[in-house]
Amino acid sequence: MKQNSTLLPILLALGGALTAAPNAQLAADPDLELSLLATGIREGMEMSIARDGRVFLAERPGKVKLWHPDRPGGLTELIDLKSDTRREAGLMGIALDPDFEKNNWIYLQHTVPAPDDPAVYVHHLGRFTVGTERIDRASEKVLLKIRASAENRIHEAGSIAFGPDGLLYLSVGDNQIRSEYLFSCKTSANSNDLRGKILRIRPTAGGGYTIPEGNLFPPGTPKTRPEIYIMGLRNPFRIHVDPQTGWLLWGENGPPNHWAPGTPLDKQKSIPLGYDEFNLAKRAGFYGYPLVIANQEPFTHYDPATMKTGPVIDPKAPMNRHSGNTGIRNLPPSQPPLIWYAGLQKEFPELGNGGESAIAGPIYRHLQTYPAKLALPARYESCWFIGEYARGWVKAAKLDTQGKLLSIHPVLPPLRLGKPTNLKLGPQGRLHVLYYTKDDQGALVRIENKGAVKSAIAQALVHGLEQPPRHVKKSPLAKRGLQLMTKSDCLNCHQWTRPLVAPTFFEIAERYRDNKTAPKKLADKVILGGVGEWGQIPMAPHPQHTAKEARAMVETILFLNQLKK
Numbered sequence: 001m002k003q004n005s006t007l008l009p010i011l012l013a014l015g016g017a018l019t020a021a022p023n024a025q026l027a028a029d030p031d032l033e034l035s036l037l038a039t040g041i042r043e044g045m046e047m048s049i050a051r052d053g054r055v056f057l058a059e060r061p062g063k064v065k066l067w068h069p070d071r072p073g074g075l076t077e078l079i080d081l082k083s084d085t086r087r088e089a090g091l092m093g094i095a096l097d098p099d100f101e102k103n104n105w106i107y108l109q110h111t112v113p114a115p116d117d118p119a120v121y122v123h124h125l126g127r128f129t130v131g132t133e134r135i136d137r138a139s140e141k142v143l144l145k146i147r148a149s150a151e152n153r154i155h156e157a158g159s160i161a162f163g164p165d166g167l168l169y170l171s172v173g174d175n176q177i178r179s180e181y182l183f184s185c186k187t188s189a190n191s192n193d194l195r196g197k198i199l200r201i202r203p204t205a206g207g208g209y210t211i212p213e214g215n216l217f218p219p220g221t222p223k224t225r226p227e228i229y230i231m232g233l234r235n236p237f238r239i240h241v242d243p244q245t246g247w248l249l250w251g252e253n254g255p256p257n258h259w260a261p262g263t264p265l266d267k268q269k270s271i272p273l274g275y276d277e278f279n280l281a282k283r284a285g286f287y288g289y290p291l292v293i294a295n296q297e298p299f300t301h302y303d304p305a306t307m308k309t310g311p312v313i314d315p316k317a318p319m320n321r322h323s324g325n326t327g328i329r330n331l332p333p334s335q336p337p338l339i340w341y342a343g344l345q346k347e348f349p350e351l352g353n354g355g356e357s358a359i360a361g362p363i364y365r366h367l368q369t370y371p372a373k374l375a376l377p378a379r380y381e382s383c384w385f386i387g388e389y390a391r392g393w394v395k396a397a398k399l400d401t402q403g404k405l406l407s408i409h410p411v412l413p414p415l416r417l418g419k420p421t422n423l424k425l426g427p428q429g430r431l432h433v434l435y436y437t438k439d440d441q442g443a444l445v446r447i448e449n450k451g452a453v454k455s456a457i458a459q460a461l462v463h464g465l466e467q468p469p470r471h472v473k474k475s476p477l478a479k480r481g482l483q484l485m486t487k488s489d490c491l492n493c494h495q496w497t498r499p500l501v502a503p504t505f506f507e508i509a510e511r512y513r514d515n516k517t518a519p520k521k522l523a524d525k526v527i528l529g530g531v532g533e534w535g536q537i538p539m540a541p542h543p544q545h546t547a548k549e550a551r552a553m554v555e556t557i558l559f560l561n562q563l564k565k
Contacts (some may be wrong), residue, residue: 007210028265031377032411033450037432038067038075041442044434046159046238046422048096048106053426055444057434060090062110064135067444079135080127084111084121089148092158097127097203098166107143107203109158109170114147122147125170129206141207144227146194149175155235155253163241165213169229170199170249179389182322184290188232189320191217191224193325196237196289198250199245200229214382216284216332223327232287232334236279238422240361245282247403249384250359252277254293257342264307274342276356277540278386281335288334291318295347296336324348328424336503338405339386350408355390361423361431363399374448376428383433385411387420394420394433395448411447418443468496471563481556484549488542496560509560518558523550 043060050056055067057075062083065075083090095111100106106128114120123146129139148156155173162168174188174196188196201209216231217224230236235253242249257274275294279287290299291313301310301321310321315334320327344353364380383396394412397405411431418435421442426432431447472478485491494502512518527550529541542550 012081026530029432031450032447035446036443036450037446038444039437039441039442041065041434042089044421044436044442044444045090045092046094047432047434047444047478048094049424049426049432050096050100051427054305055426055432056094056096056106057444058091058094058108061085062091064091064094064106065107076133076527078130078133079137080254081108081110081137084113086121088156089121089152090156092123092156093160093170095160095162095168097431098162100130105107106130106135107160107168109160111148111156120149123156123172124337125160125510137343143203143207143550144170144199144201144211144367146172148195157233157236159237159239159250161239161241161248163246164243165212166202166248167201168201168209169239169241170201171250172199173235173237174233182304183291183324184234185320185322186233186324186326188289189226189286189291189318189322189327189331190325191231191331193327194225194227196231196233197228198230198233198248199227200284201227208237214284216286222413229284230287232291234289237358238360240360240362242365244363244365245403247363248281249360249363250279251360251386252279252289252337253357254289254342257356274356275340276342276358277337278358278384278397279335279338279361280384280399282403285335285380286318286332287337288315288318291315291320291331292334294337294340294342296334323392326401329379339408345551348408350395350410351388352391354388357389357391357419359387359389359420361385361387361394364396364427364429364431366427368427376431376447383409385423385425387423387433389419389421389436392419394423394431412524469560469563472559475559478556478559481552481554481559484545484553485556488545488553490553506560509557512558513561519551520558521553522554523547526550526553 008090018375023490041057045060048056053069057065057067061064062081064078066078067075081091088109091108091110095107097103097105106127110124110126111121112124114122115455120214124142124526125141125144128135154177155175157171157173159171172195174184176184176187183197186192200212200215203209204211211219211226215226216228217226219226230248233252234255236250237253239248239250252276254277255273273489289297292315296315298313298315300312303310305323318331318334319329320331339348341348341351342356345351350434355536363377363382364382366378366381380396382399384399396409396411398407400406420433420435422434423552424432433445433447435443435445437443461524468482472482496505526542527545527547
């Protein structure tokens with residue numbers, strides 16, 4: 001698949017600073033710029049980054065693709081698992097083994113049809129071996145199988161993360177449909193079911209696993225599964241483990257904030273509504289769903305068979321009374337989230353308003369981990385990067401040494417780029433973001449210091465940039481715009497006649513040759529940004545330019561039509 005050049009990244013000028021802003025949706029850090037590494041990613045779920053900067057990407061339909069920093073050709077397909085993708089199933093998670101440089105092991109969470117019933121599918125946590133150019137399908141060692149429901153193909157989660165001690169964490173959704181929240185008592189609040197959980201195991205060299213100490217239920221505890229580390233979750237879509245502290249981080253995708261039409265009043269009292277969460281766990285625990293939600297807000301027990309409500313749930317001593325519960329009845333105390341929100345949340349106004357779909361990222365440890373100049377600024381030390389799929393932003397949640405939330409600051413505003421699905425830090429301290437754009441396509445971008453990007457541009461200059469036509473340099477009409485284009489980032493994406501990241505200047509001029517509204521339309525787009533005119537390649541906003549400057553640059557491009565006369 002043809003992709004964008006890695007030698008000339010797209011640079012997005014981002015305004016603002018790491019301080020509280022009146023409009024947090026629009027502000028961002030002025031010292032950061034964005035490089036577009038690859039586009040055309042189909043339903044990108046998760047990525048894992050090797051120590052040499054290679055990025056391994058998992059696409060939900062089943063393909064694993066590789067972005068290599070030394071290969072400007074773009075993405076390379078390593079394997080196609082042809083996963084079962086009905087509803088939300090598919091290839092959901094990916095992680096490299098902590099000793100990947102030695103053993104070439106990669107872990108994938110993917111779905112396959114059940115051998116005894118094609119209507120049912122099974123989650124496979126598989127370990128594969130990465131070869132020179134491909135991932136060997138026959139090398140799979142299936143560590144864990146999780147049977148899903150035949151009718152409820154939803155809330156799959158499937159994220160994989162390794163802790164500093166080599167333990168593997170796996171998130172599993174509750175596998176329940178939207179209209180049956182309390183039915184999640186059969187999964188999320190069921191100690192004898194692996195769904196609606198974050199599991200923790202220690203992989204073995206032979207392709208199996210052992211149970212580490214400190215999980216929620218010791219091995220041999222009746223009606224429990226020893227793999228469970230965190231329970232009481234709906235859809236912990238993406239997870240991370242902080243390499244310094246071992247803290248487990250995840251975003252919890254909660255239920256909608258409204259009842260379905262026709263929901264009986266008695267049932268409304270017992271159905272958890274709204275609230276996505278960002279959670280930080282230092283030890284094993286129960287996180288409430290579907291009995292307790294948000295800031296320890298309890299609900300009432302509900303019997304789906306009789307359609308009658310029972311007593312109010314006690315967050316300190318929750319009980320799973322559901323008839324479909326095969327686990328223990330008395331559950332551990334419910335633990336509160338670090339952040340909770342539904343719409344415009346008064347406790348966290350920095351998150352803005354809109355839909356809810358929490359995406360957890362990593363904690364930045366600048367001083368201990370990333371001394372290189374390429375890393376993000378040191379002021380991001382101890383910041384937890386979080387994203388919002390529905391709202392399209394990336395923010396930094398500043399934490400103290402105990403994991404307490406201090407403040408929330410903007411990093412990237414919604415730039416029409418798309419919806420973030422995964423955030424990871426590379427080996428040089430640069431933040432990688434995997435985005436959904438339109439039509440299930442996506443992009444891989446990298447947030448870095450301006451100085452780092454400029455050094456990449458300097459390397460690209462060695463390979464040669466195309467010079468503007470001689471008549472453009474001499475024309476008084478085009479000269480001013482050319483000077484502005486050279487000082488801005490236009491030439492990082494566009495060339496005159498040679499295809500690069502974005503369309504050539506001659507192609508743009510030709511498209512708008514007879515369009516009298518083009519000068520104003522294009523000038524506005526230079527300032528505001530946009531996507532969709534030339535496929536899914538986003539154009540960054542350039543608020544640093546005045547309308548007059550933007551118009552001058554556009555007129556230089558349109559001047560090219562005169563050279564064809």
